[in-house]
Amino acid sequence: MGSDNLWGKWYTPKTRILFHILFWVGVLLLYSFTYERLVGQYYWIFTMSDFVITSSLFYLASYIMPDFVTRGKVFPAFLFFLFAYIYWLNFNYFVCRFALNHIPLSEESLHRYFKIFLKDGYWGVYKLEKMPDFLLDFLYLVSLPLSLKLTKVIFDDAYKLTISERDKLSLERDNLQMELNILKSQISPHFVFNTLNSIYRMAEKLDVKTPDAILNLSNLLRHLLYQTKDDLIYISLEIQFLNDFLDLMKLRYQDSIQIEFNVERTKEPYQIVPLILIPFLENAIKHGPDRSRKNAWVKVELRIQDGELMYNVSNSVNHLAVEHQFGGLGLQNVKRRLDIYYKDRYSLDIREDRESYTIFLKIKLEC
Incomplete structure (x- = not known):
């Protein structure tokens, strides 16, 4: 119980906000370091693009994921994953289109990736033959923040279940102790009544x-x-x-x-x-x-x-x-x-x- 109170006092809304800020600063630095080597001075465009995608999906998942995990809703979770993938495809399509037309790219592999992404126009990104490559990129991008959130949700759910079971056991113990106290309190009057009855019979006979x-x-x-x-x-x-x-x-x-x-x-x-x-x-x-x-x-x-x-x-x-x-x-x-x-x-x-x-x-x- 003491450790629960200590965690509750320490993990306040302010410290939670601070954790989130530090986490996203770390993510931004990671994206910046990666894209700076690939696109040079225009790294901030791709950094912010990935940041918007991951952060929006992270907080959307924060809102709906606990319900999926707690109630074991597999199909709604699949629909969310499908929505996130389509959201990433659309966002990435327009960023790649902008980059290919307006930004000089020194990295040939990145230039080739953009062309593959934009080939066949907007509806081309939904072709099944492109899904394996795109899906890997999508998972690589969102795996870190979403896996951390999923882990936290699972641990929170397990913790709440543990607390609930502990409170239930505590209530059962309290009820049991109450019953025992009642049972014990019944014994004394019952015993005294029988004993006094014995003495009364002795007194009756002088x-x-x-x-x-x-x-x-x-x-x-x-x-x-x-x-x-x-x-x-x-x-x-x-x-x-x-x-x-x-x-x-x-x-x-x-x-x-x-x-x-x-x-x-x-x-x-x-x-x-x-x-x-x-x-x-x-x-x-x-x-x-x-x-x-x-x-x-x-x-x-x-x-x-x-x-x-x-x-x-x-x-x-x-x-x-x-x-x-x-x-x-x-x-x-x-x-x-x-x-x-x-x-x-x-x-x-x-x-x-x-x-x-x-x-x-x-x-x-x-x-």
Whole structure:
């Protein structure tokens, strides 16, 4: 972005005019040097003739060529080339006629060229047998300025396309980030609502461990407020958050269910998207112990091997209770976030039988 602004500040209309002046001065010097050797003191006539032809075609091409290149208009480009050739033939015919009649030419080859050009009169210049020689002269004259202009048009078009693609990607990133922020903002209220509901049930039973549960909730809220603002956090913080949540669930259910949390910690400073693991654990509680506490259990396994996180969450299933469903705001949210953040770097497998429901999540982590 900085280089774009620098070029925009430097390449002003004034500098553009200066470039054009210097370019055409160079062209005039080239033509003058060439014709001075051929026709002597009358070189300025042919110099100005070629200058008028090339400059007029150059600026005409400047006006219409970008449209041809951008839209790929081959036939209109061919018509322009044909017009330019006919324009050169006509202009050259009258200059040669004037030169042959009024200017003494010392160069025999040039004198012969004029006679060939003027042979058979005005319509003779359009004869097909003369086209190869005339076409070469025409291309030699206009190739330098028009090729430079064509090159600039192609580069400008490519540059605009690059800028357009960059702006498009930037807009897509901004929209994606906005969506991620919305998704992240949905998680916290959803999680807090479920957790407060758990504490409410404890308070309703006058459970003496309710104060401990509230203290545990404060730790969870601290994580939500201060440790989830970044796109990535250390995996150790996310593991601690899971552990605090399970401690709260143990206070709520006490000995009525079995909760197991097995973690193989790593010393590597791997990072993970915040709040990407907790929805699966919430889902296990919601559709396991919350449905039926009879022989209820929740088992969580988390380990990291060769930079890959393996996260398995299982819960008991009672099909005599309300039908089990994998859904809800939290899980729809987390699946969308996995798609956005990790794309092809994660896999999610869900298995269910009559006794258990298990998710297998694998994520390729970053340090």
